[in-house]
Each structure stands twice: as C-alpha cells, then as structure tokens.
Amino acid sequence: MIEDPGTRRITAITDALGAPNRRFPAVHITGTNGKGSTSAMTTKLLRSQGLRVGTYTSPHLSDVTERIAVNENPVSAEQFAGALGRVAWMSRRIGVTPTWFEAVTAAAFAVFADARVDAAVVEVGMLGRWDATNILDSTVAVVTNVDLDHTEFAGPSRMHIAMEKAGIVRPGTTLVLGETDPDVLPVFLTQRPGRLLQLGVDVSVTHRQRSPAGSTVDLTTPWGIHRAVPINLLGAHQCRNAALALAAAQSFLESPIDTAAVHHALGAVHLFGRAEVMRSAEPVIIVDGAHNHAGARALRETLDEYFPTPRRRVLVCAASGSRDPSEFLGGIGVEDFDLVIATQMCSTRLGSAESVAAAARRSGVAAMTSPDVGVALRNAVTSAGADGLVVVAGSFYLVAPARDGVTALAFPKTDVTEHEA
Helix, strand or coil, rough: CCCCCCCHHHHHHHHHCCCHHHCEEEEEECCCCCCHHHHHHHHHHHCCCCCCCCEECCCCCCCCCHHHHEEECCCCHHHHHHHHHHHHHHHHHHHHCHHHHHHHHHHHHHHHHHHHHEEEEEEEECCCCCCCCCCCCCEEEECCCCCCCCCHHHCCCCHHHHHHHHCCCCCCEEEEECCCCCCHHHHHHHHCEEEEEEECCCCCEEEEEEEECCCEEEEECCCCEEEEEEEECCCHHHHHHHHHHHHHHHHCCCCCCCCCHHHHHHHHHCCCCCCCEEEEEEEEEEEEECCHHHHHHHHHHHHHHHHCCCCCCCCCCCCCCCCCCCHHHHHHHHHHEEEEEEEECCCCCHHHHHHHHHHHHCCCCCCCCCHHHHHHHHHHHHHHHHCCEEEEEHHHHHHHHHHHHHHCCCCCCCCCCCCCC
C-alpha cells in the first residue's frame, strides 16, 4: 500500500557516510499512539543509569532541532545544519535523492554516532517496516499499541497496521508489546523475537491512584515490582506507557533499575501537548496532540476522569492532512461539548476548518470557524466562561500555536472576529 516503499535511499546514504546507524545500540519504538511519551520515559530511565542517550522523535513542535537530542538537550542549529549538510553532500555525490524525513533521520544517526551515545531511543516516523528509522541495529523493539491510522498507506484493517509495525522487530531481539489483542499477536511472533514482554502478561500496571499531577502506580516487569511510582502526565494510558518504557529500559540494560531511580526518572518526565493543563482556572485550558480516533478516545477518558464536574465544554479543533475529522470527533465524544470552534494551522489546506465544523454539526453540536488559532482560543475562553473547560486538540501541529495562544491570553486583544459556520 505504501507508494515506493523501502529503505534503499537512506541505506545507500548512511552506508556512504560510514554507517553511523550501526555505531550505537538502540531502542526502537513504534505504535499508533504513545510513541513520544514512551520515548521520553525510556530516555529518562536509561539516563538514570548513567548512560549517554540520543533521542530521535517526530514531529517537532516549534523547531526542527527538537527532533534530535543528546542527553535530552536538542542539538544546536549549527550541529543540525552541519549534519544535514553532510547528508546532502553525500547524497549528491552518490546520486541519491532522499525524502526530507530520510535526510533528517540520516542526520540524526550521524549526530548520535559523533556524540558516541551509549544508547539511542528512536521513534518511528510512520508505521515501521518501511520507515527511514528502520535501518538500526536495535536490541529492543517497542510497539505501544495497534489501532487504525495511516490506513491509506498500510491497508484498511488493524491486521494490516500490525504487519507494518511488526517490521521493526529483528529476529532474536526483545519485543516489548503494549498491544493486548490476542488476534494480532501472531503477526509479531512471526518476526521471531528472542524474547516477548507483553503488557498484561509479563508487564503490568496495578493499584493506580489519581494524583493532582497525574497518577501513582505499581509497575511490574520481569525484573521486579516498583510501588507508588509517580507519573506526572495525566491519564491511565500514560501509566501503560510508563510500564512499557520501564520494561524497554531494563531489557536494554539486561538488569533491574532500583526503585528510587525509577521514581526519580518517571516523576521527572514533563511533556508539552499531552493532556497539558495550560491554565488551571477561569477557564481550565487543556492542550493535547491527539489526532486520531484512538488518541481522541484516550483524551476523552482523561477529561472524564480529571474534570468530571458538569461544566460548559468548548473544543478548539483542527484537522491535518486528509484525515476525516468525524473520526477524531467521534473518539473524543464531541456530543459532550457545547461548542466546537474549528481552526487550522498554516500548514493545512484552506477549507479544513469548515470541514471540522461541518462534521461537528452533523453530530448535533453547535460549531463555528475561527481559522486563526489565537482568535479561536479567545472565542473559546469567552464562550466557556470562568467555570468552563476549553480543550484544544485534533492535530499535533496545533500544539505549538495553541500554547503560544494561551500565553498571549494574558494580553487580550480587542479586535476579536468571528466567522459563523
């Protein structure tokens, strides 16, 4: 289903650069949702053991350099440009034209090799089997979950998605599997992992208690149990991500991590755009990067748990690419919102805000369009009122302008314009 699939181009380029992708061991992470959170947690856990860790994630929020970090510090603009320049020079020399993502991925691997990282935590860009990142010598593969997304590239069913994600599993390596559906398990077993650690079987999350910052939870892996671990990200799904990260880090180390280090590492993870409370009152404002049905469903469960009191709810929503906004709106439970304000990012096609508003109206919810994100936020705050809840979601690319817009609310403008839909 993927047009012109393969890792031929990036393999040719990295081989010509001296195979930087083979100069460090890696934890390779894929999944429909939760890749970024799991990557951040795995990085923290490995760093807690004194390792020098490179982290490669996508997409970025504000600056492309965020994608490549060494010991959680994004590379400088000069480092990024230098690595990308080497990739471009070598590409021209050998007559290979990479995609943008292939070029950035090759640059990341060059940075990690130069930095002599002890481990790289690498997030798949899309699916897995044909992803540019899938040229690593990974010792641990993590699959957070399998749900419908990117079906235009992989195929229409969860089984198709699973087959693509299973492509990152190398024979003989450890697979940490967060997907619990027994029907898709054989897809992963055909890759012949040396060891399988499955959520709900070998890895467990128990005794979860909600906390003001997120949760406390008991995490169990084959290396032991850690009790009352703080997870300072909202939602039960983040506890599952933490369990997978712990299993991945311990699998990589082939040794346990003591409870004090686990508490310190996981309690220190803070991420933008993951059910992030940008304002705690008058009204509450939540910004989340959820963009597909499964992510929207997890966000809905989080909102229902942490903000159960009846209040006026306003959703500021955008859709990117060719996604059907009704899938996201169905997942988040749009019928529980009093108003949807459809907006769009500079990168999205004209008319995308109108398509979101139309989908909301088909669900029986009042909707309007405010294509400018800042204007949409001001309208949402006014509509929600001091006791209300404003949720901003629908695209990861909405997170950065939304965060900027919330910051700007401290200095409200008076030229608010609205476009009724």
